[in-house]
Amino acid sequence: MGRKRGWRSAPAVAFCAIVLALSGATPALADGAPVGGDIQVAQTLGDRELTVIIRRVDPIPGPVRVDIVTHTGSAPGVLKLRLTAGSSFSEASVTLGVTPGFFGATLRADQPGPWELAIDDGQQVARIPFVLAARVVSPWERATYGGFVAAGLLLLVALLVAVRSRRNWVALIPAAGVVAAVAVAVTAALLSANTPAPPAPGSQLDPTLDNVTDAYSNLQLSTVDFSRPPVNLTVSAPGARSGQPADVRLTLTDGSTGRPVDDLLVHDNALIHLVVVSPSGRLWHLHPIRAGAGDYRVRLTPPESGTYTLSAELSRRGGGVQLVRSNLVVAKGTSDVPAPTPAGLGERDVDGKPVDVTMTTADAGSPSTITAQFPTADLQPWLGMLGHMLVVGPVREPGTDQFATAPIWTHVHAMAPATPGMPDRPDESVAAYGPDVPFTYTFPLPGRYRVWLQAERGYSVLTIPAIVDIPAVGGTP
Numbered sequence: 001m002g003r004k005r006g007w008r009s010a011p012a013v014a015f016c017a018i019v020l021a022l023s024g025a026t027p028a029l030a031d032g033a034p035v036g037g038d039i040q041v042a043q044t045l046g047d048r049e050l051t052v053i054i055r056r057v058d059p060i061p062g063p064v065r066v067d068i069v070t071h072t073g074s075a076p077g078v079l080k081l082r083l084t085a086g087s088s089f090s091e092a093s094v095t096l097g098v099t100p101g102f103f104g105a106t107l108r109a110d111q112p113g114p115w116e117l118a119i120d121d122g123q124q125v126a127r128i129p130f131v132l133a134a135r136v137v138s139p140w141e142r143a144t145y146g147g148f149v150a151a152g153l154l155l156l157v158a159l160l161v162a163v164r165s166r167r168n169w170v171a172l173i174p175a176a177g178v179v180a181a182v183a184v185a186v187t188a189a190l191l192s193a194n195t196p197a198p199p200a201p202g203s204q205l206d207p208t209l210d211n212v213t214d215a216y217s218n219l220q221l222s223t224v225d226f227s228r229p230p231v232n233l234t235v236s237a238p239g240a241r242s243g244q245p246a247d248v249r250l251t252l253t254d255g256s257t258g259r260p261v262d263d264l265l266v267h268d269n270a271l272i273h274l275v276v277v278s279p280s281g282r283l284w285h286l287h288p289i290r291a292g293a294g295d296y297r298v299r300l301t302p303p304e305s306g307t308y309t310l311s312a313e314l315s316r317r318g319g320g321v322q323l324v325r326s327n328l329v330v331a332k333g334t335s336d337v338p339a340p341t342p343a344g345l346g347e348r349d350v351d352g353k354p355v356d357v358t359m360t361t362a363d364a365g366s367p368s369t370i371t372a373q374f375p376t377a378d379l380q381p382w383l384g385m386l387g388h389m390l391v392v393g394p395v396r397e398p399g400t401d402q403f404a405t406a407p408i409w410t411h412v413h414a415m416a417p418a419t420p421g422m423p424d425r426p427d428e429s430v431a432a433y434g435p436d437v438p439f440t441y442t443f444p445l446p447g448r449y450r451v452w453l454q455a456e457r458g459y460s461v462l463t464i465p466a467i468v469d470i471p472a473v474g475g476t477p
Helices: 002-024 139-164 168-192 209-213 215-221
Strands: 039-045 048-054 062-070 077-085 088-096 102-109 113-120 125-132 231-236 246-254 272-277 283-286 289-292 295-300 306-316 320-330 346-350 353-360 367-373 387-393 408-414 436-442 447-457 460-470
Touching (some): 039 125, 039 289, 048 113, 048 125, 062 077, 077 102, 088 102, 139 168, 231 306, 272 295, 272 408, 283 387, 283 460, 346 460, 353 460, 367 447, 367 460, 387 436, 408 436
Parallel strands (some): 125 289
Antiparallel strands (some): 048 062, 062 102, 231 246, 246 295, 272 283, 272 306, 289 295, 367 436, 387 408, 387 447, 447 460
8 A cells, every 4th residue: 555655646746746837837928029010111212102011921931911002193103022131032013003002012031030122113222121020939938848848758757657666766756857847847937027038139139130030149138238329411412403303312321430320220100201391491201212221312303492401300220219400402493483381370271171270379388289170080190190290490581591590390290099909000091080180299499480280181191381489488489
């Protein structure tokens, strides 16, 4: 009787330990870079304003769906797509129709890591870098599952030895191994909850194949400051004349080394948000294409001569959001038509429909809310937002340098409501927002400001210029 109790007790205790561990400890999931996620990137390619959507990719190897969204004014035609990573590549074509909307193609990726999507319209090539994430298993997760697997195997060995061996104590050896394996698994499961995530390739670390597939090799870098210096922006457009298309080149260099900057992140659905304001107050909200390292291009047809002011909003890897400004002088050409002076608050006609601009005016230094009231709730998100408001001021009028010398340049958003069950921001296929688009902003200085409100309806980006006057505290502007 004593022998039976001996060989039964050791594996029984081990079995109970495993059951308790499995019921009380849940192994942590991978802490590495998340797999999948739509990437939306606005691109001003030639005369087309496009939104490029690289759809969620999971697993790899697998298909990569690319949707191209066109807007009102985009010409039909064929775009050639090429997806490359080292020697691997995939090609496809997208035929854009006359009616704006979604047009897509499917390519294929055979490995995780950094990739580049090239979009060729026959005259220019936009190059969009992005990262296809890998499924990364943390060392603690490996230890957790490995411990439980080892415990299971050792339990079988303990049972087999206990049945066949004539010495009771021999069965205690694998039983002790069961307990040790369970202890390792439980400890690893507990430690995984407190282990910091590794630096994310593409947002903190420069993306390489090793960084993406073996993220935990850089775990010791999790406390490192990844910040980088600001960029220098230079703008050139040789021979730019009013009334004629001009190819504008933006050159970005590192403020410390002077080398080309090639670590921009997709920020609010674009690599660069470029705001261009003409001498009389016309506004363009453009998204230059990446032609190469630190080399961005955009096409613009300036309707008037004079000094144009450019403001570029961008985000560097580890460096945060930056706003840099520059000027561009346009010589007199075939036209020289100034923009009409915009209205103040009130109702006006935009794209054939009435839009009312209202404002809860506060003194300088206190929040004000400007609202664009559309007639119907059929607005689409643009650049991931319900609306955009560009603010410049205080301005002096008249004057050819009124915008170049304005101290305040800013970009304000009206957020789109979150959609339950949808982790990604809604794309432009959703036309169910509005009719009110509110913007809350604190004007820091009293005076006259130019504002431009933007929203999208029917794949048309609507721009509403307005003038607002902000009084000083207890007084007038």
